[in-house]
Each structure stands twice: as C-alpha cells, then as structure tokens.
Amino acid sequence: MLDSLLSDANQRLEKALRYVTLCEDAIERLKYPKASLTVSIPVRLDDGSLRMFQGYRVRYDDSRGPTKGGVRFHPNVTLDEVQSLAFWMTFKCAALSLPFGGAKGGITLNPKELSKFELERLSRGYIDAIADFIGPDVDIPAPDVYTNPMIMGWMMDQYSTIRRQITPGVVTGKPITMGGSLGRETATAMGAFFVMQAILPRFGLPPAGTTVAVQGFGNAGAVIAELLYRAGYKVVAVSDSQGAIYASQGLDIPSIRQFKESSRGIKAVYCQGTVCNIIEHEVLTNAELLTLNVDVLIPAALENQITAANANDIKAKYIFEVANGPITSEADQLLEAKGIHVFPDILVNAGGVTVSYFEWVQNRNGLYWSLEEVNRRLEAKMTEETEKIWAIAQELTISMRTAAYVHALNRLGEAIRAKGTRDYYVN
Template sequence: MSDSLFADASKRLERAMKYISISEDALEYLKYPKSSLIVSIPVRMDNGALRIFPGYRVRYDDTRGPGKGGVRYHPNVSLDEVTSLAFWMTFKCAVLDLPFGGAKGGVTVNPKELSKLELERLTRGYIEAIADFIGPDIDIPAPDVYTNPMVMGWMMDQYNIIKRSLNPAVVTGKPITLGGSVGRNTATGTGAYFTIETLMRKFDRQPHETTVAVQGFGNAGAVVAELLAKTGYKVVAVSDSKGGIYAKKGLDIPSIRHYKESNKGIQAIYCEDSVCNIVEHEIISNEELLALEVDLLIPAALENQITAANVKDIKAKYIFEVANGPISADADADLEARGIYVVPDILVNAGGVTVSYFEWVQNRSGLYWSVEEVNQRLQQKMIKETEKIWQLAEEFDIPMRTAAYVHGLNRLGEALSAKGTRDYYVNG
C-alpha cells in the first residue's frame, strides 16, 4: 500500500501537521475512509453479449455533512484511486467551507467503446448497485471524468424509480430541465479562473505578459483557457488525450473549442478557416506540453502527470492544479526548491463542488437562481478562501498546498472534536 495513490495523497498531511493543533482522535478518524463499496455491474451489450464492469463508491468522511463527490468512467478506475479522490474531496469541501464530507465513485470502463444505449444501461446498473449507499442526506454523486449532465440525469431517474419518489437533490450536475443549476457545467473552470486571477495580481503579473499552457482540454481545461484568453493571457498550448498544439504567438481558444466540440479532437488541425485565422502551430505531445517554457502551467487532465520521473523538465513559473492530484507528492519538493509556485487542486478546482452545493440547495428549496447570481456567489467563495489560504502561506512561510491542508484540517478538526475527544472523556 506504500506505493499506492492514496498513500501518496496522504503524505501531504504530514507537513501540515506542524502548523496546527488538532486532537489525536481527529487524526485517527482521518486515517481511514468511513465506508467503501465495491460492486459488479452486469450490462447486456448491443450484440447480446454480457459484460461485467467493476464499480466503486467511497465515502471518506461525513462529519461536516453528506458525502459529496463525482463519478468517473475510465479504464484506470480502481478502489485506490476512488479512495484517494474521496480523501481529496473531504479536504476540498472543508477548504471551501461547504456543509459536505468527501466521497467519490467510479466504474472501470472505457466509455468511448460503448454505444449510448450501453452507456445508459451501465449507468442505471451502477445506481441499482449503490442506491442504498447514496441519497440527498447521505452521499450525493456528481459528474467527473467522462460523465456529463446526461449521465447524471440517468442516475437521478434510476434512483427515483428505485425509491418510487422524486429526489432531484440525489445527484448534482444534472440537465437544467431536470433540476440542474445554471453555471454548473462550467463551474470548475470558472472557479479556477477566479483563483488564478486573484493570485496573479498578488504576483504583479499582467495578463498580456503571461503565457499559459493547458494540459487537458476537457470541460474544465477548455473553460479556464477561454476565460484566461478573453482576459488577455496568451494561451500558447492546449492538449487533450490524443495530443496537443502549440503556437508561440498564441492560440484562438474559442475556435479550438468549436473545432473540438464538432470533431472530438484538437490534434489533427488547428481550427477551421471559417471560424478563425490560421496561425503557424506545432503538434506536440502531452509530455512536451508539460515541459514548455511558459509562465503559467495548468494540468487539467488526470492525476500523476508530474512525477519524480519528469519534474526536472518543468519550466513554468506557476502551476495551478485544475485536475485532481496532477502532481505526485515526491515531485513537490523539487518544484519548491526551484521556486516554482504550486497552487493545489483542493482549492483551484473546487468551483465544481461549490456550484454542486448551490444546485443541492436550489433542489431542496425549490428556488432557482440566475447564472449571474450563481457566478457571483462562486466568485465570492473562491476569492474568500483563496485569500485565507494565501494569508496562512504568508504567515507560516509555507507553500500554498500546505496552507490549504492547514486550512482544511482546522475546520475538520473542529468538527470532529465537537463529537467529543480523549481530553473531554479523560479530563472532563
């Protein structure tokens, strides 16, 4: 277990422990997930064959409220990965002061190999298997890698069929017409943008003088890339799972988004003549993108993209983790030693769970907000917690990652201690 993703994720707590006072009871609680579920999902394929897919749901901690976390469909999904993601979600919700604990789910599958009907059967089968493990007051799933509003709509519908009642708050990230919140689909990228803008001002960085590379041009990466480009940042490289493109003069991000949405890729061509001006560009790999000499690097794909094996190649001045766990713990020290400023995932990508919280509140109240109100509330949340973590980093002279864990641990420790600790029972 020592070389597992979860063990790697847990290392981040060790440094934070030096800067907080937290009960031994609270630390003991946080060593282990509260509950883990492994299921087998039988799916009848279009050709009549039967396939079994492994599925998982982990609720790491629910001291501060119901579990909250996405469901990902990916070939590499495992219990270790889902446990790590649930662990990160626990701290993410605490960092943003949301009334949730941390949870995560997933299915080991390559969704690109399934038809839409097979994907629906898989999704409904997953909910059949975990229906007693989730609920609006227990654990609330949301979108993640290769899951989207349509998938979340199937999940909600299947849960309602099983429970014979209407429960829109059982999942978030649903289609608007099924009770979803406006602004949820772009929330992760938008929240990341608010954090980046807040901190870049503190570094006296002017947008037009700042070059950006974004690894992962999915929902979150594409949104933050476009928002930065509109503000004047020079986005010079983007990539998806098939590869990427680089143009020293900068890329036309809206046109690339249009092309990717129409053609499901960005590697083969820069964009269409009808929607943008062609500029000279290079086709690059994801590994080459990470090693570009840019000011701002945004890993927005999967975990463990920057490790001890390639950390020496990193030349960016600032890294903002839009993906979950894109930098392994053993790479942190090298980046810090070279003065590369890293802003952690548990802050940067928390916009998604924040607007999921807004959606949950709207579902339960029956009162729905405008996109302007959603984005305004999101901006206030992201800036407020970014400022608090920045202040902790300055006060203790520690990296932003450590400061974020200190911030989250303080809130988790207070909640766990409120249940009663050793000192309470021994000393009265």
C-alpha cells in the same frame, strides 16, 4: 494506508499536521476512509452479449455533513484511485467551508467503446448497485471524468425510480430541466479562473503578456483556456488525450473549441475530435507541453502527470492544478526547491463542488438562481477562501498546498472535536 495513491495523498496530510493542533481522534479518523463499496455491474450490450463492469464508491469522511464527490468513467479507475480522490474531496469541501464530507466513485471502462444505449444501461446499473450507499442526506454523486449532465440525469432518474419519488438532490450536475443549476458545467473552470485572478496580480503578472499552457482540453481545460484567452492571457499550448498543439504567438482558443465540438458525431456522447487536427501550429506530446517555457502551467487532465521523473524539467513558474492530484508529493518537493509556486487542486478546482453545493441547496429549497447569481456567489466563495489560504501561507511561510490543508484540517478538527474526543472524556 498501503495503497500507493492514497499513501501519496496522505503525505500532504502529514506535512500539514506540523502546523495545526489536532486531537489524536481526528488524526486517526482522517487516515482511513469511512466506507468503501465495490460492485459488479452486469450490462446487456447492443449485440446481445453480457459484460460485467467493476464499479466503486467511497465515502471518506462525513464529519462536516453528507459526503460529496464525482463519478468517473475511465479505464484506469481502481479502488485505490477512488479512495485517493475521496480523500482530496474531504479536504476540498473543508477548505471551501462547504457542509459536506468527501466521496468519490467510478467505473473501470473505456466509455468511448460503448454506445449511448449501453452507457445508459451502465449508468442505471451503477445506481442499482449503490442505491443504498447514497442519498441526498448521505452521499451525493456528481460528474467527473467522462461523465456529463446526461449521465447524471440517468442516475438521478434511476434513483428516483428505486425510491418511488422524485429525488433531484441525490445527484448534482444534472440537466437544467431535471433540477440542475445554471453554471454547473463551467463551474470547475470558472472557479479556477477566479483563483487565478486573485493570485496572479500578487506576482505582478497582468493578463497581457502572461503565457499559459493547458494540459487537457476536456470540459474544465477547454473552458479555463477560453476564459483566460478572453481575459487577455496568451494561451500558447493546449492538449487532449491525442497530443498537444503549440503556437508561440498564442492560439485562437474559441476556434479550437468550435472545431472540437463540431467534430462530434451527432449521436455520440463523447467528443471524437482532437485538437491535433487544428492546422497552423506545432504538434507536441502531452509530456512536452508540461515542460514548455511558459509563465503558467495548468494541468487539467488526470492525476500523476508531474512526477519525480519530469519535475526537474518543468519551466513554468506558476502551476494551477485544475485536475485532481496531477502532481505527486515527491514532485511537489522538487518543484518547491526550484522556486515554482504550486496552487493546489483542493482550492483551484473547488468551483465544481461549490456549484454542486449551490445546486443541492436549490433542489432542497425549490428556488433556482440565475447564472449571474450563481457566478457571483462562486466568485465570492473562491476569492474569500483563496485570500484566507494565502494569509496562512504567508504567516507560516509554507506552500499554498500545505496552507490549504492546514485551513481544511482546522475546520475538520473542529467538527470532529464537537462530537466528543479523547480530550473531552479524559478531562
């Protein structure tokens, strides 16, 4: 546990352990990833030059089933980050009672610097390098930061080519025509919306008049912003990597999304526009958005956005983590001391992996569900687990984050115990 991000993530585990009865075997196993793979991926660029990219895949724990987790393309990807994300995925799958363990993958690069052809060669090269490490019954990748259905389709196709058989279940988040599930692209945001709908009424916060700021206007952030807007919430600020916009009377989220999407180049894989080009607003930095005086703050970008350095400046009373790990463990303590309610990523953003599970099930059965069926099942799952975690938090008088880890630990402990532990052999 020497790596900083993973050490920080492990502090959440240590805190939750005070409230569960877990065998020594389970505690020891959950402190370390099961397997980590680092690969070098050679890619022939369009100008004929060769460039090497560093890639990673980590399977953290498979006590409850094959591991599951996204693949991100980002300049800041490191093995430490990927291990931390795989750790969170382990607890997320257990908290939602999915038959998966946790995994994660990534490649260190700025994907916007590559052409579509170069991205395809990179994506296929990544699968060439990790093909023996993944599989529909071993480890199932999915989209994450700067990866999308097209990239997942390339990865599934490359794995199928290697195995000499069509294998849709090896990857989720694929295009619909390649075995993807309806509702997968919006699942992370939709799941978060269902959690918010279950939680906010408990605090007497109806949609009308409840102000919201969303940091991150990518796939998850843009969709949750529009879902809240259409439900009647007042979304007053949003941001992307270039900065933020704010309007106290509320923003027209559908118009902002339309602008962002229409500014995309015809041949581009990634959106090239920025929300900061929208007129009639106040321009802020991402850091300033986090400290706005709003009811609800939604970090939907990257990890470590709220730290000890800015936690005391946070004014929102309710934070829903749509991003993975946006709040450090040290900041958690400061926010809790201020009476700010934090609803953790391993619950709030679990809609993505839940619908990935639905996609995996559909691939294996060869029977595909309607969008209405997918969303109905997603709402039922997210609401059910939110209520269970809420009940634990109230019973033990602990935060929702700690309650979510307690809930997950109980399920992980049962799975590890079922395979035989020291207690079984000693007694």
